[in-house]
Amino acid sequence: MVYLYNVNGEKVKELQLKTNDFGSVAGDFILPNSGLNGAYYIEINAASNGINFRNTVDFSVEEYKRPKFETQFTPVTDTYKVNDLVKITGKALAYAGSNITDAKVVYTVKRKVRYPSWYYWYRPYFSSEAQEITHGETKTNDKGEFEISFKAQPDQSIDKSSLPIFNYEITADVTDLNGETRSATTVVNVGYHALIANIMVNPILDKTKKNNQISINTQNLNGSFVDAKGYIKIYKLNAPDFVLRTRPWNAPDYQNFTFENFKTLFPHDAFQDEDDSKNWKKGDLVFQKDFNTKTAKTLELGNIKKWKSGQYIIVLESEDKFGQTVKDEARTTLFSDTDKTLADNQLLSVSANKNRYDIGDKAVITFASSAKNINLTVSIEKDEKIIKTEIIQLNNNKKSITIPVTENDLGGFTVNYSFAVYNSYQSGSVFISVPFPKTNLDIETITFRDKLQPGTEENWQFKIKGPKGEKVSAEILASMYDASLDQFNYHSWYFSPIQNSTYRTRTYSQANSSFGNSQFRVYNSYTNVRYPVQYYDQLDWFGFNFGRQHRNISIRGMSSMAKKRSGSVSGVHVVEDRIEAPEMMMEESEMSSLDDTVVVGYGTQKEVNNTEASTEKPKEIDFDDVQIRKNLQETAFFFPQLKTDKDGNISFNFNTPEALTKWKLQLLAHTKTLESSTRTLTTVTQKELMVSPNAPRFLRQGDVISISTKISNLTDQVLSGQAKLILTDALTGKEINGALGITEADKTFNVNAAGNTQVSWQLNVPDNIQAVQYKIVAKAGDYSDGEQNALPVLSNRMLVTETLPMWVRSNETKTFVLDKLKNNNSSTLKNHKLTLEVTSNPAWYAVQALPYLMEYPYECNEQTFSRYYANALASHIANSNPRIQEVFNQWKNSDALLSNLEKMKI
Incomplete structure (x- = not known):
């Protein structure tokens, strides 16, 4: 099942679909015409072999104007x-x-x-x-x-x-x-300085190798490379002369012991912080060399086989072009497989011979210690099970274990170790990385163009290859949309169905206070007592929450536009985190509104002084052969279930969109075995001569507005020509240039090579037009372009109903005066309809008003109880007399339950 939810989390629509051989489904929703804008989301629920799957994806439903x-x-x-x-x-x-x-x-x-x-x-x-x-x-x-x-x-x-x-x-x-x-x-x-210098070196270097090197990166403060000169110095760090355990507590601020007394009492504890190599002092200078990143960004260390094993500090010093000194430091450890003992009197060192392993490799784990008589408990953990445990005894030496890597080890495994020494306990683990084979498909371009003419037919072809370049049978999702929408909300596809997680050890051992105990607790399990629960009738709140958890109520949701930290609307710079607009209520008029949210001002320019349009009367130009762009949709195509042929090729045809913009093509390929890949390409629809109207999203009756159009020239020559505005009634197709105050529809223009110019027309929107279709065309020699679109015209009028109750008894004559109708002094008011309704039993009006109480659209405590009261009263009335029940059944499928005010509007 696939569900569509709106901003308030309410289910809007649902689909029941069935997956194909590739495990995919495809369908479509039509978004509602009304409702709050913001973040909608689609939820899919599926079940297979008793396992339920659920996933969601969200998208924004907004009113906007596409950036140009x-x-x-x-x-x-x-x-x-x-x-x-x-x-x-x-x-x-x-x-x-x-x-x-x-x-x-x-x-x-x-x-x-x-x-x-x-x-x-x-x-x-x-x-x-x-x-x-x-x-x-x-x-x-x-x-x-x-x-x-x-x-x-x-x-x-x-x-x-x-x-x-x-x-x-x-x-x-x-x-x-x-x-x-x-x-x-x-x-x-x-x-005050202009250079940042960084040293990059492997934390562990095998001194027997001859390709050991240091990388030097010199940049300015903005991250761009700048060449610099300086020198590199390498010092051996002086390690303690004795083996130290990890300090069980922080070093004291003041010492009551002398160093000699302390070492006598605690020979394996640090007097200060000498157990941390960051506090070791520099020893002998073993290497010094100048560098110049203009000629080389690496520095070869050469033959360092005779250097002592252990930790070293690398010091860089340089100057920026203003003479400011710049320094950096890095540390590394030298070792050799031929070393018999662990350098720098370290307590323990654990290392693997490789960073990652393939199936068939052998992982060699080496344990080394400078201490005497240490017994290590080493366990190999695979698939959350200890498959082998052994004891390794170290006596100021090194020992290794070898573990074969098999196909079952994909994802990795761990080697855990622990030991007790000098009245302390230590443990750790080494992760053995065994990556899964790559499952990425390769999407190869065969036919694709990055520049298109609008309104033409295109055929694009791609080839899908497997991880090793082999032919595969795959399904492809292909879509292309206007890339300018990414300014509002960036969109990209993430698809990784194979979740190859890295193995995490389930073994953890510790001794909090070595061999002591600082606390003692006994935990008693809770006793669960079952007792019957009495349930009572409750009101159905339909998702309403009185704050049982978070003590807040989300009535309208949040528009996704409010989440943007900054943004812009044509002609308006937005600098606040969000734009607060007062909540407005408006009665629906005879003409349906454009949308629930209306932006009145949209950054139109009152006067433009840099236009190159001529005021001379233009010569007549025939615009009949100009190709008018009408299909301005934002989505070029959406092909959800394309299949490759036997050679792994895929092709599809489409008509190029007519909007002049950049388009974002997205491809997603996947196989039945969940191998997958995505690819993104961009293309542009353009013409040598282009018109770009900056029309508002709508007009309003009585508006005086300037419609401006930018004319762009992509050729390498100056173009001179004419532009024309043609306005028609979108409902009748009748030309209405004169009705909107257009006396000169034709404008001449001159535009430089690779340049732009602008022409504009002033419109006076009358009160008797509901929608305007504009057509703007331009022609210069052999080059031409045109764009057509429609603008709804919103009414400034609101239907107001005045009522006068008239109570007249039998055999009685009364005179009533409609004062507001008689004393009308408004210059804009237009009378719509006068209706007189007579009834002999007004009590029926109260019955007809019950649906208003039940269906009031706003949520609050008062309306909740009003609904309850209306339903209870209606039930009592209907059950009190069978004749009343018959009348209700007659009203069920008619307009009898419409209020009298609503009937008067019809």
Whole structure:
């Protein structure tokens, strides 16, 4: 079963489907026309061989306007320090591929501070408030690029010696010729120093090998590589002269013992913190060499076979281009298989000969100790069972065990060990990694185009290969949608049906206080007493909660738009975490509303000064041969169950969408044995000459609005031509340019090579049109484009019903005056209908009003009890007289139960 749930978790629709040979199902839902927007979700429940499966996926149902372009910053590669003039660049690019030229860019620069973190230096968490240091305005050039410059002013209250890094956050709001606004944010890191150097080395090095090396990474504060010179020094660390156990408690602040007395009493305990190698002092300098990352990012250690085994510290020192010293440290341990004893007087060392193993390998686990007479209990755990246990005795030496790796060991296993020495107990485990074979399919492209003409027929082909390149029989899910929607909610497919979990040991041993006992407890099991439970009749709350758990009530749910931290609407910059709108209630008029949520202002531009449209009377151009784009849907196709042929090939046909934008193709392939893979590709629908209207989502009666259209030229030549706006009544098909105040439908334009221009028309929306269909066409020589769409017109009028009760007895004459109808002084009010209804028994009105109490759409305590009262009263009335029951049955399938006010609307 597949269920669709709305924002409030209410079931909307359900489907009963059956899986195919590949274990997949496919179906479709039609979303409801009304209801709260936000996060819907689909739930699937299935059962097989007595096992139940359940999964969910959520998606957003919103009202929105599709973005036409995106704004991005270029990564910062230059190196700066405080008080430098920082220059960053960005670009605005239409999803259809054209540059956003001559667009206004409004920017702000804010500063925060953070401190560098080093593993050898603990610093408490620090957070600073953002401070605006500058703001300004610029424009994009003919390539859609813009540049922002600002002085990297430091915070003078921060000490230079702590090497702070100042984060300058730059936000740019780009508004194109149509009035659409898109934003981008980037961060530039600047400090008193301009270089970060890192040493990367394996934590364990086999000194018998000749390819041991150190990697050096030098970057500026923004993560870009910069070359640097310096030197590397390697020191042997001086380890204690005796074997130490793990310190059972922290080192005291003050010592009452001398070092000699302490070692006499506690020979295997650390006097201070010498059991931690981070506190060992540097010994002999064994290696020193200069480096230059411009020529090489690695440093060969050469022949280190004669170096002593044990721990070493590697020290790097360099300078940035401003002369600031930069340092870094790293540690590594040298060993050799020929070593007879464990270096640095360590208590125990456990190591494996490989990081990962394949089936047929042999895992060699080596145990070494500098102590004498240690008995290790070693157990091999596989599939949550101890398959072998043995005792290994160490006496200042090393010993190894060998474990064959079989097919049953996929996922890994563990080797557990424990021992007691010097009045202490220690335990641990070594994980033996045996990865599962790869199950990823390979989706190979055979036929695919990244640039398409709208409205053409396409055939794309792909080839599916197995993990080893073999032919496979697979099923493919293919879909393609408008990539601009990812600005609202990024979408991608995650599919990993084979859950190959890493093995986790089930064995754990410890001795909290060595051989002592600090507490003693006895736990008695609870006694379960069964007793009969008396159940009583209860009200059905239909999911309503009085706060038994969390003491909150979710009545309307949360719109997924409110989860966005920032966003934008065409012409409006949104900087709050969410937009709070007052709740409104409106009676439904004769015309059905557009949607439950209505956005009135949508960033239209009152005046545009940079248009290149001419005011001269245009020459007549024939627009009849212009191909009009009408299919502006957001989903190009959705093919859920495509099958490969015998060679693993898959192909499908589709008609290219007519919307000019970037499209995101997603492919998901899977086999009957759950081998799978996903792939994402992008393509663009574009034309040499493109019109991009910035029309609102709807019009309102009485609006005076400017409809602007951007004309983009992707050719390498200047184009001159005409654009035309054609308005028709969407219901009758009659042209209504004059009714909306369009006197000059034709506009001339000139647009530079790879440039943009803009034309606009002003509309005066009358009161007698319910929907407007616009058609905007442009033609310049052999190039042309056109777009057609419809805009609903919302009424500013609301149906108001005035009532006057008139009570007249038999043989009586009365005169009633409808004062509001008689004394009408409104210039906009229009009378709709006058209805007179006569009844001899008004008590029936009370009976007819009962459904109103039962079906009131809002949830609250008052309405809950009103429903209960109405149902109880209706039941009593219906059962009190059989004739009344007959009348109710006659009303059941008629409009008799409609209220009188509702009847008057009809």
